Amino acid sequence: MSTPALDGRAGDPGRTVRVVIVDDHAIFRSGLKADLDPRIEVVGEAGTVEQAIEVIGRTRPEVVLLDVHLPGGLGGGGREVIAGSAALRGTTKFLALSVSDAAEDVVAVIRAGARGYVTKTISGAEITDAVYRVAGGDAVFSPRLAGFVLDAFGTAPADIADELDKLSARELEVMRLIARGYSYKEVAKELFISIKTVETHVSAVLRKLQLSSRHELTKWAAERRLL
């Protein structure tokens, strides 16, 4: 997937970010490691749920690149790793990484607490950018995730901006542009707002996606195995 260059203010690009890669395919882990920017330090790798929880607890990375589908544990995959690392919630951030396009997988891992979602075909530069963005506290939305959000919340704007079950008109605009393949910078330019404001909107959408008690959300995701 061609996640647009997540350019703009992506955290603090100067510093080193410590990451852990969790994926059950060793080939993919080594390939990803080779692709990542040298400023990103891979401090640990894991291939199963148990290993992942242990390695994350020991190394306390800033960002975990987390595969949605993982063997081991109770079969919950990436969700289980996030739940198992609840003690580190404040310091460690999770970026979901998946070969699956299935809405239920993606929405489940986001609702479990991941700060973003990218597909595995993403380029090294793009994933580096996404890692910095997540490390900086922002959310990373691929066009596909934005499409899921629009499909799940509906495309009609909410009257009250803070309503959890709907997106505000501005948030809808941002999501639509991201779904159309715009980078954050391009979104900002298109809507005449700052990149920081775009990031705020995206984080607000992420929060709604995670916290909304909208019962249709889960049902919707289960029905949409196809997307």
Added chain:
Amino acid sequence: MTTVPVRPPLVRSSDRIIAGVCAGLADHLGWPVRMVRIGMAVAALAGGAGLVFYAWLWIMVPTADESAKRDARRPASPIAPAVSLPPNLAPAVEPPLWSGAYAPGYAPGPVPPPPGSSARAADPGGYTPAAGPAPSGPYDAGIPSQPPGSAAVPGTGAWFRVRNMRYGKEILLGAGLLLVAAILIARLLGVEVPLGTLIPAAAILGGAAIAWMQLDETRRAGLVDKTKADQAGGWARLAAGLALVVAGVLVMVSGSGSWEQTWLALLASVAVLGGVALVLLPWGLKFWRDLETERAGRVRETERAEIAAHLHDSVLQTLALIQRRAANEHDVVRLARAQERELRGWLFRDPARDAGQLSDRIKAAAAEVEDGLGNAVDVVSVGDTAMTDRHEALVQASREAMLNASRHGGGPVSVYLEVSDGGAEVFVKDRGSGFELHTVPEDRLGVRESIIGRMKRHGGTAEINSSPDGTEVRLKLPAAAEDNGEGKS
């Protein structure tokens, strides 16, 4: 009885004095009508047996017209004749004629007919092959119309076996009735018949016969289809057979003894049966479980074979191609993308979803462009709608836009489809160097005709937004056909 006499079907003739019964019977048996009529009259004098028999045939045997109608409506079926054939009662003729003639008063009418009619109605095809079309005809015509459980025996050989067996049943029944008649006559003549022994023996034989018939039928049904209803009926019959046998054995063993003895014997037999069941149950269960495991294993094996076949036809072929073209990066990427798309489609397909939706068409167009030009085309869709002619135009315009974006933009193309109540929108975005619409030569029809013109003709709008960072084509098709889309941004 291995040869089948070819006889005309037993129907009531139109050449009649009262109801055409005698003429039809004569026709069927090949006897002179006069003889049959005289025989019937004589039998009527023998305690009214002839009258009863005549009335019974009158009720049960259809006229020629009725018979033809039923045959036309329900194709003859050799497998479930009782269901799909009219009760011609052809074989019912001989035994009742005899028993009826000899024991009119003792074999009351209602007793023989029910078993006779049901058992024989089950078999008219055997006696009267002429009733149906050609011998093989009933097969093809009959099978689809049958209940699933009974369509069990495809094959002429099997049919003959079944038919022969049915003949055997007919003969058995006839012999039984003759025996009853003989006993009754013997009693009438003052000969002492040990009924106390004969009745239980008959019960045992009958019960065993019922249970064994059941065995044969369930096995046949089980080969093809296990219908619950069939199973229930089978169990009922088995239970009835068992009850008959047990009752018969009890009465026989206890003789004409007191109730106490009978109870004791019942208790003892139940205890013995229980003990045997207790011993055999674990074996039975184990056997059953093995059978189930084996069946589940076979299902898994079939699934595995299907997956293996699919992977072989798709993924392995693509991998082989990729190895051969390893030098050409462009080809490798294209092959990998195409294979990924195909595999995804196969893994996540939903049979319940019909494929004619707009999003499917847009995705198919994207796949086509991707295969043709080698640049990735990613589609994100929100909402969906059924295809119409106008949507077809939208798909064509989108395809043209994707082609342009892929050809001139270079690099991946993003496609976003949103369908809402207001209409359908498609956005096609690339990251090429952009172009100015007015710099495109007039004779180049791609953008002007295929995208903008096509959308306008179908009441939609097309907008092209190009900058040095890339180009985005925005296509909009309002929901209502009459809405020309003016005033939309």
